[in-house]
Amino acid sequence: MTWRILAVNALALFVLVAGILYLGRYKQELIHSELEAMAVQAEMYAAALSTAAVGRGDDATERVKLETAREMVRRLVGITGARARLFGANGQLIADSRNIQSFGAGAVQAEELPAPGDDDELAEIMRNLTEGVLSLFEGDQPLPLYIDPPIASASDYPEVRAALAGYSRGVVRVDGRGRRVLSVSVPVQRFKQVLASIMLTKNGDTIETALHAVRLDILKIFVFAFGITVLLSIYLAGVITRPLNRLARAAERVRRSKNRQFTIPDLTDRNDEIGDLSGTLRDMTETLWDRMDAIERFAADVAHEIKNPLTSLRSAVETATRLKDAERQRRLMEIIAEDVQRLDRLISDISDYSRMDAELSRAESEEVDLRILLQTLSELYNAAGDGPQVKVTAPENLVVPALESRLVQVFRNLISNALTFSPADGDVRVRAWRDKNQAVITIEDDGPGIPAGKEEAIFNRFYTERPSSEKFGQHSGLGLSISQRIVAAHNGHLSASNRTLDGEVKGAVFTVRLPLENNGR
Known part of the structure; x- marks a missing residue:
């Protein structure tokens, strides 16, 4: 360099x-x-x-x-x-x-001699x-x-x-x-x-x-200017190449290390492009470590969640081989079938969760009319005719840039959760409106609400706070976590709170905020 x-x-x-x-x-x-x-x-x-x-x-x-x-x-x-x-x-x-x-053939001719000091052979050769x-x-x-x-x-x-x-x-x-x-x-x-x-x-x-x-005068000036150029080049090389080499060596150490022993030098106090590069590399390194930690935690959570139905399956199989009673064997086979369904649902959700980031990064967004999407979902859920009804209130031409299939997945998860927690005579109210440069969508139910202090925890992976009337294993606990990641990938925000009246919880409210314009996805 x-x-x-x-x-x-x-x-x-x-x-x-x-x-x-x-x-x-x-x-x-x-x-x-x-x-x-x-x-x-x-x-x-x-x-x-x-x-x-x-x-x-x-x-x-x-x-x-x-x-x-x-x-x-x-x-x-x-x-x-x-x-x-x-x-x-x-x-x-x-x-x-x-x-x-004289003149002619015998004439004597004078030749001009060089001036004294002009016979420098080296100077003449040069x-x-x-x-x-x-x-x-x-x-x-x-x-x-x-x-x-x-x-x-x-x-x-x-x-x-x-x-x-x-x-x-x-x-x-x-x-x-x-x-x-x-x-x-x-x-x-x-x-x-x-x-x-x-x-x-x-x-x-x-x-x-x-x-x-x-x-000669030009060469003298050139020698001086060239000397200045060399000194400035050495200075620039020191200012530019040395910190770059330092960053490169640190990045190589970080790449080869197995833990956070090595870090990228902090050169942000330079207030120049190299300082910006240093800050970006530090942020990138921290993001990579956080992602690796998240992958490790995810692997541990997956292993834990899969181990539970596998343990139940193993116990049921071992017991079934020793039982002679046909009725008890039938019940054990039902348990095995339910555990298999639970494993299948869990593995499907885990697969969807793991490939979601790659899909969101590759796919191109399209204009999605929220009013049409929400009304279509309400008609789908209301077609059964029994249980809570889904009511949608949304203005026309409320359009957001998004992946429609993933946005449908978000609202299906939220509406499905609201229907699960709402009483049979209750309603699920879906409202949408414009708020400056955002589209705001709320899903309200008439259920028991969110346990106090769990407003953030319910978005964690494998969170399974379900109604007591629901059969165990019907949900993997990844639905809300997946929904939150999809909304975040669209530069939006998903949050949860309780709807109260006179200090009494009347149900849960999930709020989705999505930008009306594409901000760099």
């Missing part, structure tokens, strides 16, 4: 510096400016030569005075560092600023290496090769030929060492007559020096 943070932070810096180091446009501007400056110098030299080094010959025509022109060419460029050559109208070289004595690497990315057009024959003529230089035709021209070339050579040629004219061409040649060292200086 540390290296990736560093790479991401440094990548943009490298791209920026690479783009700046290229400096292609800046280099072209420097070359263009240098050529313009050389052209101005050449125009001045041409003007001076046409004034002082041109005279009339014996035939009364304008001609270049060779000795005067050669002396002027040597003196004019003395302080510019450029090389000047003068070509006659016939294209032959007639003057060269580097010729010290500069050439840098320029070579950058040249791979510049994509410039290849430049023509600069040649310097012993006896030059206009045919060797197209810019000279252009100047003899009356046009000024500049050319950029490279020499045998790969250095740029700039040359400009302008015509020497007298009364619009082209008498010669003066050619100025200068190497591109000044341009390369300027580019090198700019690149």
Whole structure:
């Protein structure tokens, strides 16, 4: 993670510096400016030569005075560092600023020596290496090769030929060492007559020096910025990766542990995303432990509830094998049949209870009209005609998002319980209404009510507080617990209380609250 943070932070810096180091446009501007400056110098030299080094010959025509022109060419460029050559109208070289004595094949030429201190070979190697690497990315057009024959003529230089035709021209070339050579040629004219061409040649060292200086400054800034980037990356890595690694190691310890010996570190005081992650992991871990505890308790409760009918079955079977009385054997067989039915009902409810969470998490909710659902259930229960009657009061278009089959299961459990506890001449009243953004449904009966202090306990698994008149084993004790879990899965709430009058309990009231809008199920 540390290296990736560093790479991401440094990548943009490298791209920026690479783009700046290229400096292609800046280099072209420097070359263009240098050529313009050389052209101005050449125009001045041409003007001076046409004034002082041109005279009339014996035939009364304008001609270049060779000795005067050669002396002027040597003196004019003395302080510019450029090389000047003068070509006659016939294209032959007639003057060269580097010729010290005589002219032609035996001339002595002066060569410019490097300034003291400029012979640092390591610096030169590094500069050439840098320029070579950058040249791979510049994509410039290849430049023509600069040649310097012993006896030059206009045919060797197209810019000279252009100047003899009356046009000024500049050319950029490279020499045998790969250095740029700039040359400009302008015509020497007298009364619009082209008498010669003066050619100025200068190497591109000044341009390369300027580019090198700019690149060096950029590299210095880059080194500083890169150092800051590395330090910031290390800091970010410490702030981000170390706590993440700490959380990961703690999560791995929790995964491998068999108890609550290890916990997730509390980093919520950071007040950032990592702190939020720490809090979420802690909550998730606690939820998982609670779920595991609940599974263990559920397994223990199931084992206990199944053991009771199994014990009764075992006792009845063992007794039946010893009895000779047919009537007593018949009664024992009835007990066995009832215990088998009780086991079947218990196992069915346990199976429904265990797979309910998975079903609720996968299924898609639909719009359920509570008025239609409750009236349908009331007609179903009232069809028998005897016993307590179910009366429904609900407005039209009271629609909630829910799983209809599970919602039917909830209200069947609640209405069935109310009918069980109500006297034969009593009623079960089901009322529904809107309360802001919730649908409220109450189921009231005329029974004995809920034992004091048991309003919450009746929703526990395997709670079996039943009427004394009811045959034992008719219910598994999971109905209310299942109903409460279904309502909670719909972001609702199921509660129980007693209906009282003048301090006397007149029956039980179960209240279901369901959201009218889907809040993220």
